[in-house]
Amino acid sequence: MEVVGARAPGKIILAGEHAVVHGSAAVAAAIDLYTRCSLRLLTEDESASSAVELELRDPGLAFSWPCARLREVFFPTDSDSAAAGEPRPCSPDLLAAIARLLEEQEIPEAKIWLSSGLSAFLFLYTSILGCRAGKVTVSSDLPMGAGLGSSAAFCVSMSGALLTAAGVVAVGGGGGKGWELVRKDDLELVNRWAFQGEKIIHGKPSGIDNSVSTFGSMIKFKKGELTSLKSSNPVKMLITDTRVGRNTKALVAGVSERSSRHPDAMASVFHAVNSISEELSSIVELTANDEIAITSREEKLAELMEMNQGLLQCMGVSHSSIETVLRTTLKFNLVSKLTGAGGGGCVLTLIPTRILFMPKSSSRIVFAALKLRLVDRVFKFAKETADVLMEMCTTFFFF
Numbered sequence: 001m002e003v004v005g006a007r008a009p010g011k012i013i014l015a016g017e018h019a020v021v022h023g024s025a026a027v028a029a030a031i032d033l034y035t036r037c038s039l040r041l042l043t044e045d046e047s048a049s050s051a052v053e054l055e056l057r058d059p060g061l062a063f064s065w066p067c068a069r070l071r072e073v074f075f076p077t078d079s080d081s082a083a084a085g086e087p088r089p090c091s092p093d094l095l096a097a098i099a100r101l102l103e104e105q106e107i108p109e110a111k112i113w114l115s116s117g118l119s120a121f122l123f124l125y126t127s128i129l130g131c132r133a134g135k136v137t138v139s140s141d142l143p144m145g146a147g148l149g150s151s152a153a154f155c156v157s158m159s160g161a162l163l164t165a166a167g168v169v170a171v172g173g174g175g176g177k178g179w180e181l182v183r184k185d186d187l188e189l190v191n192r193w194a195f196q197g198e199k200i201i202h203g204k205p206s207g208i209d210n211s212v213s214t215f216g217s218m219i220k221f222k223k224g225e226l227t228s229l230k231s232s233n234p235v236k237m238l239i240t241d242t243r244v245g246r247n248t249k250a251l252v253a254g255v256s257e258r259s260s261r262h263p264d265a266m267a268s269v270f271h272a273v274n275s276i277s278e279e280l281s282s283i284v285e286l287t288a289n290d291e292i293a294i295t296s297r298e299e300k301l302a303e304l305m306e307m308n309q310g311l312l313q314c315m316g317v318s319h320s321s322i323e324t325v326l327r328t329t330l331k332f333n334l335v336s337k338l339t340g341a342g343g344g345g346c347v348l349t350l351i352p353t354r355i356l357f358m359p360k361s362s363s364r365i366v367f368a369a370l371k372l373r374l375v376d377r378v379f380k381f382a383k384e385t386a387d388v389l390m391e392m393c394t395t396f397f398f399f
């Protein structure tokens with residue numbers, strides 16, 4: 001049995017990160033960067049030592065666990081109780097046992113942050129497939145721990161591959177193309193298992209990252225409820241990676257601690273973020289027929305992003321590297337906000353359409369850009385802004 005190239009996208013959060021963990025609305029969109037997972041169940045002939053193998057292409061590491069050792073940790077009473085149909089959480093005792101199991105692997109100190117991903121992998125694999133020998137290969141376009149939902153894309157692509165190998169999810173069952181190839185019920189099952197993996201990596205995830213990675217497109221998410229947003233006018237964003245590493249679990253815990261120290265003040269902050277996300281979601285859904293000019297729509301979006309960034313600073317999740325990107329883009333009259341958990345990681349910059357249609361702009365960059373064709377203009381503009389940022393960051397383009 002072989003599953004090839006189950007893939008799940010990363011995401012950006014346009015508004016509402018952190019507050020969404022505390023019940024506020026948030027808006028997220030899938031991006032065109034993916035994590036891919038392939039899986040081959042091994043026969044006894046192929047796996048002489050009978051092991052579960054994991055190859056992580058991007059950090060360039062491979063791991064192997066003998067099935068007998070996994071059985072001791074995951075099914076000590078000898079009852080192989082993998083039950084793919086019903087997602088369940090990893091108990092604290094099992095998590096501690098997984099941590100001891102990982103100590104037997106020689107994970108390089110510089111890559112110790114991979115442990116949470118490996119724990120999620122072992123939990124998902126054994127819960128869905130038991131201790132059957134198999135080889136899993138993962139590769140990703142996403143920077144890890146940078147706010148673009150790498151943990152969720154890892155858990156969603158992994159759950160999709162495992163559930164398909166277990167014969168629970170059928171590709172093609174939903175007809176259609178792309179996302180429609182998998183039936184909605186099956187996607188929901190993949191999403192619920194991925195959420196259990198996210199809990200191991202994040203501690204207390206809201207579920208927004210795994211939901212947008214599973215269902216794609218743009219969503220509003222509040223208290224576990226997902227609403228699909230239909231946007232006929234694409235929003236153009238520049239994504240800048242500050243390359244300052246951070247860990248979502250610690251940042252989420254930090255906001256909860258601040259919230260227990262200042263419950264009233266933080267409740268007001270979360271309430272304000274909720275209003276921002278609600279307003280932002282209604283603006284992205286406006287169609288060409290609605291009587292609001294694109295420019296004023298984008299001005300509103302920019303203002304809401306700016307307000308959200310201020311509130312994220314209030315929560316204590318900004319960082320000097322993020323502030324540097326904000327100041328740099330402001331010099332070009334562009335608004336930015338952090339995306340994902342903050343503390344470093346990626347920053348979003350709204351690229352307004354006015355950049356395309358302002359021939360009399362005094363901006364040297366826009367002027368240079370106007371010499372190019374339409375698509376090139378945006379690219380060139382973004383590229384020159386990006387060149388300034390490139391001194392300290394990596395920049396991705398997202399149009």
Ligand SMILES: Nc1ncnc2c1ncn2[C@@H]1O[C@H](COP(=O)(O)OP(=O)(O)OP(=O)(O)O)[C@@H](O)[C@H]1O
Nearest residue numbers: 113114117145146147148149150151154248340341
């Ligand atoms: N391709 C992968 N292979 C192995 N582990 C991964 C992979 N992608 C993510 N992970 C795990 O997820 C962790 C990063 O998750 P974290 O939630 O901190 O950041 P993120 O998901 O990239 O950002 P955010 O949660 O803010 O969107 C890594 O440290 C690793 O344990």
Ligand SMILES: C[C@@](O)(CCO)CC(=O)[O-]
Nearest residue numbers: 017018205206207340341
């Ligand atoms: C910081 C957070 O709000 C988003 C991380 O991408 C955490 C979560 O919602 O699970």
Ligand SMILES: [Mg+2]
Nearest residue numbers: 149151152248
């Ligand atoms: Mg994450």
